[in-house]
Amino acid sequence: MRDNIVPVDAPGRLRGLGVDEFQLHGGFWGDLQSTNTAATLRHCLEWMERLGWIANFDRVAAGDLDGxxxxxxxxxxxxxKLMEALAWEYGRTSEAWADETFTALTERIAAAQDDDGYLNTCYGHAGQADRYSDLPSGHELYCTGHLLQAAVARVRTVGEDKLVEVARQAADQVCREFGDDGSNGLCGHPEIExxxxxLGRALNEPRYTEQARLFIERRGRGTLKPITLLDASYFQDDIPIRKADAWRGHAVRALYLAAGAVDVAVDTDDTDLVNAIARQWDRSVERRxxxxxxxxxxHQDEGFGEDWELPPDRAYCETCAGIASNMVSWRLFLATGDVKYADLMERTFYNVIAASPAEDGRAFFYANPLHQRSAAADVRPDEVNPRAEGGVRAPWFDVSCCPTNLARTLASWQAYAASVEGDTVSLLQYANGDMRIELGDGEELALRVTTAYPHEGTIRIEVLEAPDRPITLxxxxxxxxxxxxxxxxxxxxAVEPGWARAHDSLEKGAVVxxxxxxxxxxxxxxERIDAVRGCVAVERGPLVLCAESTDLPNAEAIETFRVDPSIPPLAEGDGALVQATMAAATNTPGVLPYGPNPRxxxxxxxxxxxxxPYHRWAQRGSATMRVFLPTT
Amino acid sequence: MRDNIVPVDAPGRLRGLGVDEFQLHGGFWGDLQSTNTAATLRHCLEWMERLGWIANFDRVAAGDLDGxxxxxxxxxxxxxKLMEALAWEYGRTSEAWADETFTALTERIAAAQDDDGYLNTCYGHAGQADRYSDLPSGHELYCTGHLLQAAVARVRTVGEDKLVEVARQAADQVCREFGDDGSNGLCGHPEIExxxxxLGRALNEPRYTEQARLFIERRGRGTLKPITLLDASYFQDDIPIRKADAWRGHAVRALYLAAGAVDVAVDTDDTDLVNAIARQWDRSVERRxxxxxxxxxxHQDEGFGEDWELPPDRAYCETCAGIASNMVSWRLFLATGDVKYADLMERTFYNVIAASPAEDGRAFFYANPLHQRSAAADVRPDEVNPRAEGGVRAPWFDVSCCPTNLARTLASWQAYAASVEGDTVSLLQYANGDMRIELGDGEELALRVTTAYPHEGTIRIEVLEAPDRPITLxxxxxxxxxxxxxxxxxxxxAVEPGWARAHDSLEKGAVVxxxxxxxxxxxxxxERIDAVRGCVAVERGPLVLCAESTDLPNAEAIETFRVDPSIPPLAEGDGALVQATMAAATNTPGVLPYGPNPRxxxxxxxxxxxxxPYHRWAQRGSATMRVFLPTT
Structure with a gap:
């Protein structure tokens, strides 16, 4: 059987598409992926060269750490993360630049690795703090985790190479340092798990799975020293993972941890652990x-709030948290086959992940609020944005996790478009293109998907090739x-939400x-979401829509229109038209905005x-915006 | 003419009461002040001894800064701030302990002062960072500002003493360092102004006023290096103070700066500057x-949000910001005589400042949210609380600005209860007790105020003594x-809101x-406050009321009751009774809380x-709570 070129691969289970099994032909996701290829990958590389982040490896290699x-x-x-993106890119396209860049980066990174496998440009060398001397904030194992994910992408697309060997040595060092005989430490930011x-799966190395399991079980017992003004929930060290009811604290941390936990649970047949994460997903989806x-x-802790605490204006909704949420949902889908996980993934793909990149692929939303009260200041194309505020697609950030996370996600998007289990193929996300899917016995099913989804609702699936036996689609x-x-x-x-069985026997030329x-x-x-009481939103297919001041008389009008919910919205372009009233609200400076009569x-x-569509907001210039529309 | 024992004293202007001019006799504010006297002052002293904060002065004096x-x-x-509280306390009560403690602290502080007047235990000595090497975050001038305020309280209550001399030397050092011929620096946290x-007023030293003016005019020009992930608005270095429309950034910083600006504006007859602060007050009161x-x-920056961004659950409403707001309103009242400033002060006194202390005066709210979704964990009486979350009255905080700020405010509360201008006396805040007010010519007006306000609305004012000429009350x-x-x-x-003239000629025995x-x-x-749309609040006199889970079937019920606004609230105890419906909301884990029908x-x-009353919430144990009540 072939190797699956997929980000998540538990052997013998439901699997996603290999990135080479689905060739996108334009359309919503094809265009985003093309922009990623043409612009974002190089953009990330250029910024990290310019800022000296890549050269940090050279400096460690040269022992030149002054300044x-x-x-x-x-x-x-x-x-x-960029290397992971390049690996998927090369695996999908075989484009030489991606491979050459990956290889060149590998050389620089490998040169910075210590003899015992430790690899980090910020700790452990002359003039730097000691290795693992600041586990709560140091992010060393977090960095290593991303190194391992890059290696996973590489080994699945190209095979074992120098970067994979670097990762193996780094992983071995982690196992020695933090294994059963080592330190009881944890990283403040989950990702190593x-x-x-x-990597344990990709290299068939159960020691790595076991080390991931150790990190997961160790967490939630107050091991990490709290960071000033934050408590242990910030990095999920407050409650053991099996006992938690919902996600809390820093969203990306909570979700990366949950993703790793599903991986470990699947590989160790730990039903209790899968169920714990599924329960947390259920509760968090319902209320958070x-x-x-x-x-x-x-914003304070980049974190989940309490149940029903969902302010649209101060929504953080970090792009990386959307990516991390899909990492968890995808793993739960592969583990359970429940369609609800793919439903949430679609919502997040279209309304968080697709919202982030600018049209040119060279600027990115970091936070994705659902209400922007003041139009953001413009950002210069050469400016490092210090803050993760809403309304600003910035070329780069001081903390710049989102651009490279987006790059690796878009480079591997087709992995999430369908799943395969023996002779059952399930289409999960709809995009224009050709699929060539390897079935259980190595035979192939070739499908052509023709659609303008999500702008139109028709999805045409033609069977180009099929084996001569019943295949379930x-x-x-x-x-x-x-x-x-x-x-x-x-x-x-008519078909109901959930699974629609397309055809009993698929033959070449069949069309669904x-x-x-x-x-x-x-x-x-x-009604328990206090922050949007008395409001309605408008959706269109998988797209959440929004009102933007660009379409209003002025920026302040975003606060004073009221939608009439008795008149259904009408389609207009790829958005909608709703009936509303506008008011000139009375301004009374010096008087509190509370009074004896309903105002x-x-x-x-x-x-x-x-x-x-929400994902297109602020593309016509900075603006005020809102998703939830107050009603008359 | 006698010296006025007041926190703010611009000679020749409207003045507040001296702290010795109004003897409280129990009642709302008398009881709070008694608790401050009996418990809070010593509580603060004990904590700061226990934590070694006071001993830092001894260590600097001894040159023992190891560790x-x-x-x-x-x-x-x-x-x-505690010393300021002790000075007012002694000025009000002549209690020996307050004076002895003040004097003992003075000795320890004076011993730590450098020869040139510089005084700070964190910078400038062997093994410490250089003086003024971190103006954005170092808080040196902020500390000095509080030293000067303590000296102001001392000079007005006792006269010039060693602490006043220490303050004078510290102020002189600041003037040399940051004067016209010195550095162009600013402190990240306003307070020195x-x-x-x-102090310039108290010591008749215009150089100090001029230095305050320099700091105020210097600000808003991007001088301070931004702190990571925050921008210049955080410390009001984004816009020159005359040009700003509203307060923004860190609330306490914005308000301390505004208070200093009014002082300077009054002393320099700078109408433009007073008007700028008044305009910012108007806009911020209307929308923020x-x-x-x-x-x-x-919470993120302890700051003001945008216009209409007033979430009840994530309201920070720091106790210190309430105190600072009253500092600004008081100065604007003295400068303009406009009653609206005293109105806001009453609201803030009863619903922010009075809410902070526990009944025993040994624990304090730091944040004052208007909606608590989850009951806070209990705090141990010996625990330093790391966080400023809502729902927790904690004995002490890692950043513990609020307890001592409360102590100085309660110790001098009567200063804000009335104003005097020649022969016109204006009662501003109503409390049970005896006033003996010095009029313009040195003669006295003695009043007895008898009231159970705010629990009852009757305020009886009897003239005990009055000069033999027309006095306006x-x-x-x-x-x-x-x-x-x-x-x-x-x-x-009947009298309208605003000023009610009580009597044309006040004679002994007259009663109003x-x-x-x-x-x-x-x-x-x-309706522009999105976060409380569809909700109503209940007030009673100056008191904002709230619903607390202690009075509900369970903690979650705070989310599911709905008030019927067609039935007016009834009085119950010192609170109210409203008609509501309760529901068992449907919980559907795994399903997003958004759907095709109004839910x-x-x-x-x-x-x-x-x-x-809101100020009493969480006194019966930790609880969920809300001020704004969703309506049916």
Missing amino acids: DRPGWQFSDSEIY VGLAE TYLTGGMGSR RLRVPHWADGARLANDTGAR VLKLPVEPRFTWPD RIDAAATLELSLI | DRPGWQFSDSEIY VGLAE TYLTGGMGSR RLRVPHWADGARLANDTGAR VLKLPVEPRFTWPD RIDAAATLELSLI
């Missing part, structure tokens, strides 16, 4: 997740798709057409309010 | 202030007091009775919901 070290203590990880678990799929309600019908229909040569029928309803629709929040804003004019 | 220095870089300021300005008077919408009728009545020996009449309506009332938020919580039962 300030550029970059935060976790900057090494950005190079590793998912890296070790997947935004309409966009975004996670993280607080299932199509995911999204949870919002009330009124979906499926047509094949035996006729058309799924029609999803992508008319605009109102979506109402649970309604009187309608001064009617307005046809244009809504656009 | 870690306990406390943050601003811990000196806490000792100074208000200290210098008031909570119903409680609390300021600061964000004005009473503040709060902005919410619709239906207030004033009775004197000529009859009773003000009746304020303190029945519970609904208060509605402006109303169906009424499952009716409920008479008890509300208590």
